[in-house]
Amino acid sequence: xxxxxxxxxxxxxxxxxxxxxxxxxxxxxxxxxxxxxxxxxxxxxxxxxxxxxxxxxxxxxxxxxxxxxxxxxxxxxxxxxxxxxxxxxxxxxxxxxxxxxxxxxxxxxxxxxxxxxxxxxxxxxxxxxxxxxxxxxxxxxxxxxxxxxxxxxxxxxxxxxxxxxxxxxxxxxxxxxxxxxxxxxxxxxxxxxxxxxxxxxxxxxxxxxxxxxxxxxxxxxxxxxxxxxxxxxxxxxxxxxxxx
Amino acid sequence: xxxxxxxxxxxxxxxxxxxxxxxxxxxxxxxxxxxxxxxxxxxxxxxxxxxxxxxxxxxxxxxxxxxxxxx
Numbered sequence: 001x002x003x004x005x006x007x008x009x010x011x012x013x014x015x016x017x018x019x020x021x022x023x024x025x026x027x028x029x030x031x032x033x034x035x036x037x038x039x040x041x042x043x044x045x046x047x048x049x050x051x052x053x054x055x056x057x058x059x060x061x062x063x064x065x066x067x068x069x070x071x072x073x074x075x076x077x078x079x080x081x082x083x084x085x086x087x088x089x090x091x092x093x094x095x096x097x098x099x100x101x102x103x104x105x106x107x108x109x110x111x112x113x114x115x116x117x118x119x120x121x122x123x124x125x126x127x128x129x130x131x132x133x134x135x136x137x138x139x140x141x142x143x144x145x146x147x148x149x150x151x152x153x154x155x156x157x158x159x160x161x162x163x164x165x166x167x168x169x170x171x172x173x174x175x176x177x178x179x180x181x182x183x184x185x186x187x188x189x190x191x192x193x194x195x196x197x198x199x200x201x202x203x204x205x206x207x208x209x210x211x212x213x214x215x216x217x218x219x220x221x222x223x224x225x226x227x228x229x230x231x232x233x234x235x236x237x238x239x240x241x242x243x244x
Numbered sequence: 245x246x247x248x249x250x251x252x253x254x255x256x257x258x259x260x261x262x263x264x265x266x267x268x269x270x271x272x273x274x275x276x277x278x279x280x281x282x283x284x285x286x287x288x289x290x291x292x293x294x295x296x297x298x299x300x301x302x303x304x305x306x307x308x309x310x311x312x313x314x315x
Contacts, residue, residue: 037245047248051257058261097268101261108257112250210265217272224279230293231286238291 007223010083014216021213029206035199042196049196051109056184057204058101061211062130063165065095068215069137070162073155083219085151086226088158089141090218094211096134103127114178122171123179126164133161 032053042049068091075084106124107117118124137154144150172181183191190197247254 041248046250047246047254048250050247050254054257054261093271094268097264101264104260104264105257108253108260112253214268214272217276221272221276221279224276224283228279228282228286231283231291234293235286235289235291 007082007227011220011223014220018213018216018220021209021216025206025209025213028202028209032199032202032206035202039196039199045113048109048112051105052196053199053203055102055105055109056200057207058098058105059127060204061207062095062099062102062127063168064208065091065098065211065215066130066133066158066161066165069095069158073158076151076155077159085155086219086222087215088154089222090215092134092138092141094214094218096131096138098207098211099127099131099134103131119178121178122175123168123177126168126171129164130161130168133157133164137161 036050036053039050039053041047045052069088072084072088072091075081076088103124106127110119111117137157140154140157141150144153169182171177172179184197184200192200
């Protein structure tokens with residue numbers, strides 16, 4: 001892990017790895033979509049159950065990418081791992097996008113099932129808070145110019161936001177919510193019939209592979225961006241010396 | 245395939261997801277291309293970290309990952 005802290009080594013290795021999760025994501029998502037539309041309609045939700053094949057994996061990945069950011073934040077603050085900050089910055093827009101997908105698909109499911117696009121339910125509200133956290137973190141990076149201060153501020157804000165993760169997970173148990181309780185990740189095992197569980201898990205795997213590809217690609221771009229800035233600063237210094 | 249009376253909501257959910265994923269991929273591709281182009285432009289102008297080693301009094305950055313303005 002630490003040997004990958006060398007950006008040149010990371011770029012070489014990630015360049016070779018990058019096509020694989022991308023190709024695998026395309027295949028798995030195609031199979032997942034096929035199975036999602038072949039699955040039977042739910043006895044209560046009817047055909048709208050097909051929205052769940054997007055909504056649930058998006059929610060899982062929204063939480064997962066925040067966790068990736070939190071681990072990266074620890075890497076930045078505690079060990080100053082050179083790639084931790086790069087990883088955190090690359091993960092933020094991906095997590096925000098999955099959270100947005102979760103909120104939009106949830107609203108589109110809620111309208112026919114609950115009669116409302118939005119209710120101020122604990123699960124929905126805590127997911128909205130997660131989305132706002134992502135937006136705040138992305139904004140903070142653009143606000144603070146000095147990179148070491150930005151790194152520290154973003155890492156601290158990210159770690160504060162971790163408090164929201166158990167609130168999201170357990171909100172359906174702690175409060176009386178309109179949102180249904182967990183039906184896949186639960187102690188007693190999944191309560192979903194395999195005809196719906198398998199497409200759901202396949203879609204989750206496809207989303208995870210897509211997220212992995214985008215995260216690797218984002219990290220590579222971030223390393224390049226920092227190289228560009230280094231060279232731009234060196235060029236500016238050289239021009240200053242020539243002018244002096 | 246008949247999606248029943250709520251077909252609009254189902255199609256809208258899949259369309260919105262496709263849109264967000266496409267935007268994410270497009271942004272990643274365009275951003276990467278922009279950085280590759282900017283790096284190539286700088287290198288074409290003879291700006292390299294190695295050249296700074298050889299030239300006078302400015303020491304190169306210890307790592308490309310810790311650069312002022314790279315926040």
